[in-house]
Amino acid sequence: MKVVIEKVFPLASTADAAWQCLQDIEAVGNCMPGARITERVDATHYKGTVTVRVGPAMMSFRGNIEVVGLDAALHTLHLVGKGSDLTGTSGASMDLVATVQASGASCELVGKSEVTMSGKAAAFGGRMMNTVADQILKQFVANFAALVEAESIAQDSPSSGDPVVGAVEIAGAAAASPVPASAPASGLAPATASAPAPATELNGLALAWAILRDWLRGLLSRKTA
Template identity: 65%
Template sequence: MKVVLEKVFPLAATVDNAWQLMQDIEAVAGCMPGAKITERVDATHYKGTITVRLGPAVMSFKGDIEVVDLDAAARSLHLIGKGADTSGTSAASMDLVAAVQASGEACELVGKSEVTMSGKAASLGGRLMGPVSEQMLKQFVANFATRLQGMQPQPGAVPASAAPGETGSQPQPQPHAVAPDPSPPPPELNGLALAWAVVRDWLRGLFSRKTA
């Protein structure tokens, strides 16, 4: 079963900060609930895991991530990930192309992903796979945006600089700090919670049409 998603998300951050974060593969992976980089093989190959809960069942996937292309001029990233459930009953793969584009003083995250699942995971997901994948993407972007906010200078922040005529001086503590890193995503992806979010959004749209 394959799902193709093409989305554009506005981000309240500069394009330079967004691109800086996008180049950090471990941080990007950490924005996906339940996902984690476990090993960096080399500059373009990683090993990782993602854990998904479907009611009482917990599925843990282990796989490989390849950075196919990292284009600084286009500020784009191309990743391919492949993995299998540790029980050997399911397999999944993802082909992702993402880019950040300037939009005024802020920027946009533009992405296209192809997600393919087979085995038990595909049979459990069924027709909900597409909507659930969209909810997963929304959670990922929300976490990505939160990390970006942690990179933005806070109002009143004073850049560190050496006094005139001094060289080799140590930077002095500043009265204002950059916002701390956000709380980590949940250790596992709750598939039923995502399914409920899909149903909730569908009901909201249904009643909106009736009252229009």
């Protein structure tokens, strides 16, 4: 089963600041709820894990990430990831292209992703997978916006030797609570040094509500048809 996801998210930062953070694969990986980079094989290859929890149910994937391209002129990152769950019953692959586009004094993060699921994971169906992806992306963008803002603060700090490392420290040490997945992407407020740390897993309550909402919409549309 394949799901194609195309999204545009506004960011309250300059395009150059967002692009600087987007090039750091490990920092970007930490912004993804439930994701963790476990090993840097070389400059373009990484190993990692992704865990998604919805109530008592949990799926954990382990796989490889390849940086296919980094285009500084176009501010574009191209990633390909492949993996399987720890039980060996499901597989997943992702082809992601993310671009930072200037928009006045701020910018937008434009992304297109093709996600292919196999095995038990494919049984969720396209509608549910789109709902899951939407919630994950909302949390990711909120965390990424906080990282970009923290990176700007770290650059202004004379004690910070590595801007991106300093940004991760600032964003992570400020608070331990996850960023709610229900926050609207269009209403992202500028992050500050007190921005929440990246969520460790997908917000299950927000996801459950989104799935129920979509199911009710589908039911009502069939009744009125």
